[in-house]
Amino acid sequence: MRLLFLAHRLPWPPDKGERIRAFHFLRHLATRFAVTVTAPCDEGDVAAARAALEDLGCRVVTARLGTLRRTLRIARALAGGEPVSLRVFRDPHITRALRRADRFDLAFAVSTAAAELLPAPTRLPLVLDMVDVDSAKWEELAARSRDPLRRAVLRREAELVRAAEREWARRARRVLFAAERERDLFAAREPDLAARARTVSNGVDLAHFDPAHPRPDPCGPRTVPRLLFVGRMDYPPNVEAAVRLARSILPRLLAAGSEVELHIVGAAPTLAVRRLAGGRVRVWGRVADTRPFLAHADAVAVPLAVARGIQNKLLEAMAMGRPVVASPQAAEGLPPAVRAGLRVAEDDDGFAAALLRLLTHPEEARSLGLRARALAKAHLGWERALSRLDAVLDEALAELRSAAPPPTPAARWPAR
Incomplete structure (x- = not known):
């Protein structure tokens, strides 16, 4: 099967939260599917990231998200009443490339922002890894802000992100969360979509983060705790x-x-x-x-x-x-x-x-x-999390096979 893996940043190097989970998921999915990974890139060495992901057997579609493009997208989102934190990653170059791409059987998006890269309209089945209920974060930040203008901006973002989360969850076959409390919060907010929500926890690379390996002290001679x-x-x-x-x-x-x-x-x-x-x-x-x-x-x-x-x-x-x-x-x-x-x-x-x-x-x-x-x-090992990911994907794929009248061709991007 051909899988389209969407991320809002290229998942390499896996050195911070949003890239760690995406990279481990991608590396595992590349053993099961023919994967095309697509994401904008706004930092780091694009060539090195592309090479690392191609070494996993993935085809890579990316575009540089420069400062000017980012600024223009922020301005358009503000003027158009759209969520800034999501629309800033929507890249027309990637979307056009995907419309010309080979057909896919399934899309896997590792954030709501990543789902924004999907060309519209499309009937391509989607599994959405929402990770967290991001709108709740914006609500908390707004509640903690002492500046009235900043509080209003954050509340606006919370409302718009929540609406986008709801819309993308409606389009998805399954919606994944990294923690039970996030899944429960989503189910409480969107009870009609709760049946689609699943928990696939994060893991940690236990061999990489192993205290048994001696490492030089980066801080120099120890004098105090x-x-x-x-x-x-x-x-x-x-x-x-x-x-x-x-x-x-x-x-x-x-x-x-x-x-x-x-x-x-x-x-x-x-x-x-x-x-x-x-x-x-x-x-x-x-x-x-x-x-x-x-x-x-x-x-x-x-x-x-x-x-x-x-x-x-x-x-x-x-x-x-x-x-x-x-x-x-x-x-x-x-x-x-x-x-x-x-x-x-x-x-x-x-x-x-x-x-x-x-x-x-x-x-x-x-x-x-x-x-x-x-x-x-x-x-907390990744093996446990990836086993759970497999179970959720198998569940979604079985549902697709049972619902679709055979033979069903793989989804294609619509021509305009």
Whole structure:
């Protein structure tokens, strides 16, 4: 069978949330289908990404999403009453290329934004990996904003994204989510579509994130305990969490007598994050590999106030056997059996108390880290997630075969 795999960014390199899940899904699907992968590219080495995906046996259709094109699409979306976060990835060059492409039997989109790449109209069956209920994230960001204009813009985006989620879910045979709570939220919002919703969790590469392999210390000679926060640092919830750690939680630890240093690791730090550097705070920006930082951290903090689905930063820290303290919002997406492998703190005082306990009781911290690694091995490997993905796809394909009168030709893009 021929499968059209749609992503809103090329899933290479698999070094951040949206690309990690997409890459592992794509690599697996390429063993089952003849895959054409299509996505705009707005960063990194396009030639290297294309070569890596072609090495999987995929045909690649892409186009550069430059700054000017992005700006024009944002302007059109604002003027046309469309969701900016979705329409910015809609690329006419890709859509035209797909209309000229070979026929496909099934489309698999790894986000609602990716589904926007589908030419319209089309009868091509769709499986939509919504991952999270993204509109709920925009609603949370709007509720937390103190600026009236920004709050109005975020509310507008939430409403428009929710409408798009509903429309694409109606077109899809199955709608996938990375966490049970996201699936349940979608079912509560769209009860008439609940029967299409399935959970396919994220995984973590347990061989790649293996604490048994020694790694050089990237921070130099150790003099004090280290607290680590990892994430892309232009993403507003990560920025808020970094500022919270440096301005509120860290001072509480220092006042309690700890000499801890905070290390903030992640690409594209905003000015607000860069200004945190100094004293007991070090801002690293993009690094080639986060594993050495994880391996030499005494504790990992994830104080996200807004979090949807499963946080890869949690999976990776737990796979590396690190003691983790997370907010309820960050931890909620984890399978219940896995939550015993970390500590949960409600507020800044709670975070400081939990982190201080781990930093001053190394054996307790080590025990928590070992438990985290064991639970990751038992519940978070990609094999489990991909087996579930296979089951959902088989279910959708069986439904298609039973519903279609034989012989049925594969769907073709309509001519205009």
